[in-house]
Amino acid sequence: MVADKQNLNKQTACRDKPKNIVNGLDGQTGTGVIIRKAAELTGVKPVTLRAWERRYHLITPERNAKGHRLYSPAQIETIREICRWLERGVSIGKVKGLLSGSGKVTAPAQSNDTLAAADDLLQALADLNSRRAENIVNRICREYPPNIAIRQCFLPVIDALGQWKRQQGSVAAALLQFLLISRLSAMIRSENKSASIPCLAISLDPPGSLAAWLWLVSMAGQGLHITLLDGVEHISGLIDHARLQTYEHLAVFANRVPTKKQQQDIIKLSRLFDADHFHASTVIKTLCGAELKG
Structure with missing residues (x-):
């Protein structure tokens, strides 16, 4: 868990995307983007966007004829601004005052504050x-x-x-x-319903590793349909497995030092995928380093 904390701290909750979001993108309508596309653009899941709308009244998207939410470019930027305040440690209940410019809320001086x-x-x-x-x-x-x-x-x-x-x-x-x-x-099963890119995830930790699940959920919502093999000890059988080629992405997690044999097999597996289609936890990246293709 400790080994991957730095990796999680470097990840931002909202992805920076080009601000022009209404030109030829999937999920676009004439007046904005639907909630699924808004989630892809910002990294904020649909369930969270709905909570921000219903409970905190932070964003009120327009609706199309079918009742689907439509997020404008300005609202996409507002979502990103909300995320920036959250990153600084402001609780979600206090963000509205900052967005409205009321000056009633003082943002914390340091980021990564623990939520109350x-x-x-x-x-x-x-x-x-x-x-x-x-x-x-x-x-x-x-x-x-x-x-x-x-x-x-x-x-x-x-x-x-x-x-x-x-x-x-x-x-x-x-x-x-x-x-x-x-x-x-x-959460992962929910994301899998709308994901289309097959991703095989392998955890070398003992079954039920909370560290593995926390790492894995940070990858969800990126269009990856995740299949988890939990508590795998011998991964050599995957190298020549006929079904491996049906997965476009491979993710390998370990929160403790893998054996030398496991490290060798991880390196071999990484070379079967494009660099940006292979994902490894911090421990694996530290140990295998430049030998990994990803």
């Missing part, structure tokens, strides 16, 4: 209150882009649990793992 919900989640985990903890996890995942939710809530909570007494921390961490993996797997 992290303390609420820790308390729910300590109490073994699974329903409350689940509600908090679901709300954070709904109201924040994945990378912000991970970096400013879930990673700080995991770090805090690691400092608790072993007995108490172990029980709370087990509950968090159950809740997070349930939610993250649901």
Whole structure:
């Protein structure tokens, strides 16, 4: 988990795209882009865009004749501005004051501040209150882009649990793992419904690695239809596997040092894909370095 924290911190929650979004792009209509395209342009998932509209009234897109939301170029830029405030540690509930220029909200001087919900989640985990903890996890995942939710809530909570007494921390961490993996797997399945680019993801960690799931969900929403092979020990069988060529992308995760044999096999696998179609976690990149094609 610690090894990949720096990698997550470098990722931005909103992708910078050209501002001219209404010329020949898929998902375009005469007056704007539909919610799926807005999500692709900004990195903010449709469920989050809806929450920002319904609960916080941050954006009110027009509707077409069928009732579908249409986001204008100005609204796309507003979404990016919201993400920039979130990156600086402003909670979603306080962003509207900054967008309106009211001056009622003071942005924090430093970025990556922990969300206040992290303390609420820790308390729910300590109490073994699974329903409350689940509600908090679901709300954070709904109201924040994945990378912000991970970096400013879930990673700080995991770090805090690691400092608790072993007995108490172990029980709370087990509950968090159950809740997070349930939610993250649901998010990936949801993204897979509209994704068309096949991606095979391999985790070399023991089955149920929370670090692997957090890394994987950060890749979702990029048009990748993700298939996860969890807890793989021997990956050499994939090198000559006939079905491997049906996947356009390959992602390999490890949060601990792979064996020499695994490192050799990872390098061989990376050379079967174009450089920008092979994805590796920080540990793998550090160990294999320039030998990786991706």
